[in-house]
Amino acid sequence: MRAATDLRSALPRLALLALLAGAAPARAAPEVAIGPGDLGGEVTGPEGPEAGVWVIAETADLPTRFAKVVVTDEAGRFVIPDLPAAGYRVWVRGYGLVDSDRAEARPGQVLHLAARPAPSAAAAAEYYPGVYWYSMLRLPPADAFPGSDDNPAHIPAGIRSQADWIDTIKNSCQSCHALGSKTVRSPSPALGSFRTSTELWARRLQSGQAMANMALTLTRLGPDAALPLFADWTDRIAAGELPFDAPRRPSGIERNLVISLWDWGLPPMYLHDAVSTDKRDPRVNANGPIYGSPEESSDLVPVLDPVRHVARLIRHPVRDPATPSSRDLPAGPSVFWGDAPIWDGHASIHNPMMDGRGRVWFTARIRPAANPAPCRTSHPSASVAPLSESARQLSVYDPKAESWTLIDTCFTTHHLVFGYDRDETLWLSAGQPASGVVGWLNTRAFAASGDEAGSQGWTPIVANLTGSGQRAPYVGPDQPAEPGKDKWVRAAFYGVAPSPQGDVIWGQAMGPGFSRMDQPSLLIRLVPGADPSRTATAELFQPPEGSFGARGVDVDSQGVAWTVLASGHLARFDRRRCTGRLDGPEAATGRHCPEGWTLYRFPGPQFRGADPAGSAEHAYYVWVDVHDTLGLGRDVPVAMANGGEALLALVGERFVTLRVPYPMGFFSKNVDGRIDDPAAGWKGRGLWTTSGTRANFHGEGGKGALAKVVKLQMRPDPLAR
Missing domain, CATH: 2.60.40.10 (Immunoglobulins)
Incomplete structure (x- = not known):
């Protein structure tokens, strides 16, 4: 070769x-x-x-x-x-x-x-994955930090270290669209004429309906610091500079990969996620349709029948006609779409999950954000943590009846995963840390009564600093820790994952690159107890020194938690390895069990001037193949490497790179695995995902490109039929 x-x-x-x-x-x-x-x-x-x-x-x-x-x-x-x-x-x-x-x-x-x-x-x-191009971006040197209002490098005070800078670039830029794609690394002349490339970048960040979020990220990085670096990056590429590293061709079992792709959706639409089956039982919905979540881009849910190769759309309803739409977001002119606002999503359909009956549950907006009075006063959970707003709620689609049920929640929803308990509790993350609570819906009770308020609850995240295993009196999130008391932590689950081992819920809280708060990213172990609003206790675990930026969480069959880090790692956390005390002041920081962590560096290049122990690679989320639906073994963790345009499966101590080479710019945010026919060997199983970038038009195919449904299968050898 x-x-x-x-x-x-x-x-x-x-x-x-x-x-x-x-x-x-x-x-x-x-x-x-x-x-x-x-x-x-x-x-x-x-x-x-x-x-x-x-x-x-x-x-x-x-x-x-x-x-x-x-x-x-x-x-x-x-x-x-x-x-x-x-x-x-x-x-x-x-x-x-x-x-x-x-x-x-x-x-x-x-x-x-x-x-x-x-x-x-x-x-x-031109055929390299985007990470080889965006790793050419020059970073502020480590000695330019911490930021301050008086920093001569114009780095704001909220950026404490080069790690915070990288975390922000990856979790607030690269996580929405691929920085290394052709369109991003080579700005269009249609943007206009500018005196400098710094001015060009200032203009291009005002394009489309994501301009407010891009402006917020730029403010955090510091425009005077960030814009010249992005300008320098694209100027060097325009002058002919090439990536300093190169990918290797697939080898070994990587050559056994079979990829199937279908178009779905509409040209302006982007997809956040797709679902094919019940995470707890991958035989559910065998050979059935795949469902997507278009987030802010549309109220139309794409559906693919992969057997008949038919893609269609179903409309997601809202309960209140005053529900806001992304169409009203501030928007600047785009070189692709002009002044047209291409997103028009009222329901903000973020994340889908399937239950054992084949019904599809979504975190979705059904009303304006202001909560009804019971969420602030009379609901049992409100006496512990009153909530004034909910930015997104819940819905469920029944394919057999072709009907929707909308479910109001006092808490904000982001990701959702079913527990393994008899109530089939649906656990939900909030995404942003403002509320500092974790919510749930008892789906068995809701199915029996239809009482959406009585079937839901939420709890603050109370770090068990006393180590008692039971919630003690606690101080508020803005108060310092006190001896003999627990502490409500101003964090919120971004990722959420009930453990197959029992009554433990793992969550992951974002660090400063996403949350814009002065807190590290965390893994959080929540033990709900008999009455979670009043009994749930939490343990915090911070990634070890030299790593940072946790995003997403999943749990294997042994109860071991996995996450991906903006430092360029897949991380394993095994609480059973903790040798020291899990209480006391260190428990409030999460720095008390470094021995529980194992880091696996992602393949690919690293930014020059950054810690070589890490990688420029960034993964949006992590998923553990508990049921061996891919064929690489049980409990194999899979990272969505959207810089490398691949899924990275850790088999033993080695990454197997499952690159999707067509269309260039593949960008996944999550996967699930389904078994269509247990007797059919590799042909009866596989992983399912979808294009997750917010800008399919940045990749191969340009303005007319549609999102893809992607199925990945591993056969026993490259010629197997």
Whole structure:
């Protein structure tokens, strides 16, 4: 295999070979067995077989656009299995190459495909994942921190360290759209003429309906500090500077990957998440539809039937006609959409989850934010923590009845996960820390009574500083810790994950890069007790020294919590390894069990000038394959590496990189795994996700690009049918 990192030294030779590589030489048929529904063959370049490159087959003949992607084996052979009857365009993509010519084919054919070597290092780098480009961004040096109002580097006081700077870039910029994508790293001339690139960046951050959030992030970073660095980054790229590192081709079991992709949604729509099954039982909804959550972009929920290849839309209702819409957000003109506000979402449909009956639950806005009086006064939980606002509530869609039920909640909702208890309690995170509470819905009680107020509750996060295991009298979130008392912590779950082991709920609170509060990111272990509003206790655990920026949480079958860190790590936390005391003053900081953590550095480059123990890679969330739905083993954690445009599965001590190479700019926020047929081996199972970027038009395909439903499967070898 020709390594991508050897490309620069071979440019003169490759340029000549590229001219000669218009077609593959005549060869005997490869030793590839295919059936009538498969495509197979070999990929060769001027130097022979091309191993570890992708073969992409795409068709527009089905009700929605469909594509399938596989990887070649060590001899350059491939099999694309189980294709629907249609006409396909088939081509080769890989590191060290540019895209080959498209071949026309139908299932049942054997193809000889000619790879096209990249004529230059610049041409090859166009196919690198975005992290290789955005790692070129120069950071303020470590000695420029902490920020202050008098800082000559113009870094505000809220940024205490270079880690806070990186955390903000990753969790408030990269988490919404891919910084390294072609459109972001190469600003459009249509933005206008500017005296400097710093002014250009000031203008481009005022584009679209996300401009207020971008302005807030820029204010936190400090415009005088951040804008020149972004301008310098794109100026250097425009001048021809290339990434200082290069990716490797898929190897080993990474070549067993089969990717299926379907278009869904509408061109201006973006998706936050998708769901295919019940997290607790992946056999639910076998072969059934996939549901998406369009967040602020639309009130239309996309639905895909992956068997018939049909995508459709269903409208999410709201209860109160005064429910605000994202259409009213401040907006600047866009080079893609002009002055048109492309988002019009009243329901703010953030996150879906499926129950054991195949019903789909959403965190969704159904009314204006001001809470009714009982949330502040008479509700049993209000006597502990009165709530004046709820920015997002709940809904559930029943596919059999094709009906919606809207559920008002006093607490704000963000992510949602079902517990393993007999009440099938739905636990919900709040996202932002303002309320400092965790909410839940007893779905069994709600199903029996329809009483939305009586079926819900919430609790403050009370750190058990006394170590008693029971809630003691506590001080408020803005008061210092006191001996003999617990403490209400002004944190809120962003990620939430009930443990399969029992009555423990794990949560994760965002750090300063997202919450804009002077608190570190945390893992939080919540023990609800008999009456959670009054009995729930919490333990806080802060990532160890040198790491930072937890985002998302999931729990394996052993009760071990996993999260991803903005420092460029997948992190494992095992409370059973704690050797010291879990009470006292240190318990308020979460610094009391460093031995419980194990860090795994993400593959890929690191920003120059940053701690080399970390990575520039950023993952939006983490999911643990408790049921082995992918085929890499039980309890394998999977990180959504949206810089590397891949899923990163940790198998043992090694990451398996499952890159989605088409369309470039793949960006996932979460996955789930489903088993459609337990007897069908690898063909009966797989992971499901969707494009999660807020700007599909920044990626390959441009303005007309639709979000994708993505299914990933691992077969036993690269030629398995």
